[in-house]
Amino acid sequence: MKKGLxxxxxxxxxxxxxxxxxxLNTIKGKLSSLDLILPEYSAPIANYxxxxxxxxxxxxxxxxxxxxxxxxxxxxxxxxxxxxEGYLAAKRVGLCLLATLDKAVGGDxxxxxxxxxxxxxxxxxxxxxxxxxxMNGFSxxxxxxxxxxxxxxxxxxxxxxxxxxxxxxxxxxxxxEN
Amino acid sequence: MKKGLxxxxxxxxxxxxxxxxxxLNTIKGKLSSLDLILPEYSAPIANYxxxxxxxxxxxxxxxxxxxxxxxxxxxxxxxxxxxxEGYLAAKRVGLCLLATLDKAVGGDxxxxxxxxxxxxxxxxxxxxxxxxxxMNGFSxxxxxxxxxxxxxxxxxxxxxxxxxxxxxxxxxxxxxEN
Amino acid sequence: MKKGLxxxxxxxxxxxxxxxxxxLNTIKGKLSSLDLILPEYSAPIANYxxxxxxxxxxxxxxxxxxxxxxxxxxxxxxxxxxxxEGYLAAKRVGLCLLATLDKAVGGDxxxxxxxxxxxxxxxxxxxxxxxxxxMNGFSxxxxxxxxxxxxxxxxxxxxxxxxxxxxxxxxxxxxxEN
Numbered sequence: 001m002k003k004g005l006x007x008x009x010x011x012x013x014x015x016x017x018x019x020x021x022x023x024l025n026t027i028k029g030k031l032s033s034l035d036l037i038l039p040e041y042s043a044p045i046a047n048y049x050x051x052x053x054x055x056x057x058x059x060x061x062x063x064x065x066x067x068x069x070x071x072x073x074x075x076x077x078x079x080x081x082x083x084x085e086g087y088l089a090a091k092r093v094g095l096c097l098l099a100t101l102d103k104a105v106g107g108d109x110x111x112x113x114x115x116x117x118x119x120x121x122x123x124x125x126x127x128x129x130x131x132x133x134x135m136n137g138f139s140x141x142x143x144x145x146x147x148x149x150x151x152x153x154x155x156x157x158x159x160x161x162x163x164x165x166x167x168x169x170x171x172x173x174x175x176x177e178n
Numbered sequence: 179m180k181k182g183l184x185x186x187x188x189x190x191x192x193x194x195x196x197x198x199x200x201x202l203n204t205i206k207g208k209l210s211s212l213d214l215i216l217p218e219y220s221a222p223i224a225n226y227x228x229x230x231x232x233x234x235x236x237x238x239x240x241x242x243x244x245x246x247x248x249x250x251x252x253x254x255x256x257x258x259x260x261x262x263e264g265y266l267a268a269k270r271v272g273l274c275l276l277a278t279l280d281k282a283v284g285g286d287x288x289x290x291x292x293x294x295x296x297x298x299x300x301x302x303x304x305x306x307x308x309x310x311x312x313m314n315g316f317s318x319x320x321x322x323x324x325x326x327x328x329x330x331x332x333x334x335x336x337x338x339x340x341x342x343x344x345x346x347x348x349x350x351x352x353x354x355e356n
Numbered sequence: 357m358k359k360g361l362x363x364x365x366x367x368x369x370x371x372x373x374x375x376x377x378x379x380l381n382t383i384k385g386k387l388s389s390l391d392l393i394l395p396e397y398s399a400p401i402a403n404y405x406x407x408x409x410x411x412x413x414x415x416x417x418x419x420x421x422x423x424x425x426x427x428x429x430x431x432x433x434x435x436x437x438x439x440x441e442g443y444l445a446a447k448r449v450g451l452c453l454l455a456t457l458d459k460a461v462g463g464d465x466x467x468x469x470x471x472x473x474x475x476x477x478x479x480x481x482x483x484x485x486x487x488x489x490x491m492n493g494f495s496x497x498x499x500x501x502x503x504x505x506x507x508x509x510x511x512x513x514x515x516x517x518x519x520x521x522x523x524x525x526x527x528x529x530x531x532x533e534n
Binding site for chain 2: 411412413434470472473474475480481482483484485486487488492495496498499506507508509510511512513514515516529531
């Protein structure tokens with residue numbers, strides 16, 4: 001009898017481990033394990049889309065923060081926001097890009113083969129020169145979520161103005177399994 | 179005798195419909211049905227080209243207005259040009275990109291599978307934040323011409339300065355049949 | 357005896373020509389024949405990489421001058437630097453991109469099929485409008501090194517600020533043999 005109970009407990013433990021490992025195979029589950037929350041995906045209202053897949057590449061639109069409930073989401077680096085705030089802003093934009101990527105791969109992280117190329121546009125005062133340190137907020141997130149597959153080619157640049165005065169806009173190209 | 183005449187008229191009508199439908203399969207014909215004119219294609223004079231095809235993707239150079247005979251083609255949004263003028267400027271740049279795409283696919287619209295990705299750079303005063311509404315001038319044109327195949331991923335951004343002080347510069351990636 | 361010596365000299369001459377032609381098949385050798393020096397490749401220190409290969413395309417990160425030992429490497433066009441200095445700056449960035457490309461193709465130039473697409477971001481005063489003439493410094497270099505394979509689609513744009521106040525930042529997409 002006791003042996004039977006033991007085997008049943010072992011079985012449940014294994015099922016639990018399997019469920020957790022499956023959970024980590026979703027972007028939502030992986031973020032949860034990092035104490036981060038996947039924002040909700042929302043479609044754009046004009047004649048464009050959030051992503052297009054061609055061959056095994058996904059091209060995303062430029063994303064700003066999708067939540068806009070944090071002061072770091074709006075404003076200009078070197079005027080309104082500090083470097084640390086810019087780092088957080090880029091990370092928050094990264095979460096929104098993950099919500100779009102999640103939609104594109106149906107939540108299945110194992111389909112992501114590589115974050116290929118990223119263009120990071122930072123709303124900058126002409127005297128601000130630390131765009132790479134801002135963009136590290138995005139890049140660190142991608143490597144935390146995807147490991148080496150998250151390491152990307154990247155351009156960081158300061159722009160004169162962004163839609164809605166958002167602080168950071170990022171677009172990316174992702175290689176996925178066909 | 180009357181029956182023979184009737185059949186001949188029917189035949190001509192069908193040929194006419196066929197010709198019109200073939201016309202709509204060209205970018206020039208489609209624009210004409212929208213009361214728009216395809217600008218002439220012109221090659222650049224420096225060591226670059228207007229487009230490169232690799233695999234089944236066409237990458238275009240950044241285009242401004244190719245006509246430059248309208249005041250909206252030149253100037254800065256938020257200083258020299260209104261939002262409506264910016265919308266028109268982006269549409270006019272779209273027409274020039276279609277002239278390049280027309281060259282790339284030999285005028286055959288049926289070869290265009292998808293407008294994949296667009297980067298829209300708007301000549302902006304630092305206080306201008308409506309870049310998406312400017313870029314809608316381009317995006318609406320693409321959907322009018324190509325239908326759902328015209329819906330693209332898009333980044334809209336404000337830049338400090340553009341070549342020749344043009345108001346809008348746009349580059350795009352297009353998937354075509356091989 | 358003399359005939360044998362003659363044949364040996366002929367053999368050496370041919371070997372020398374072969375060596376030179378092989379040398380020209382390397383990016384380093386080709387630059388050397390143009391009296392240019394390939395800079396050393398260096399890896400970035402943050403969570404990104406200098407290039408990613410997907411399919412037969414290499415995407416590079418945005419590069420500034422890797423040497424930073426010339427005054428043209430830093431500053432704003434239309435304020436700190438002249439047009440000629442901007443042309444030189446773009447050429448110098450091109451050399452750094454070639455160092456990265458050299459790494460990506462193991463020095464074998466014959467693997468480069470086409471410089472596909474280039475985005476040139478010029479650190480610009482709002483009144484500066486000659487970005488294409490600056491970017492010609494890059495484009496001329498690519499055509500000098502790769503011939504017609506070096507002709508690319510290109511966007512040239514003026515940005516508000518660049519990392520470390522560098523004068524020019526360039527990213528490129530290159531088609532290579534698989």
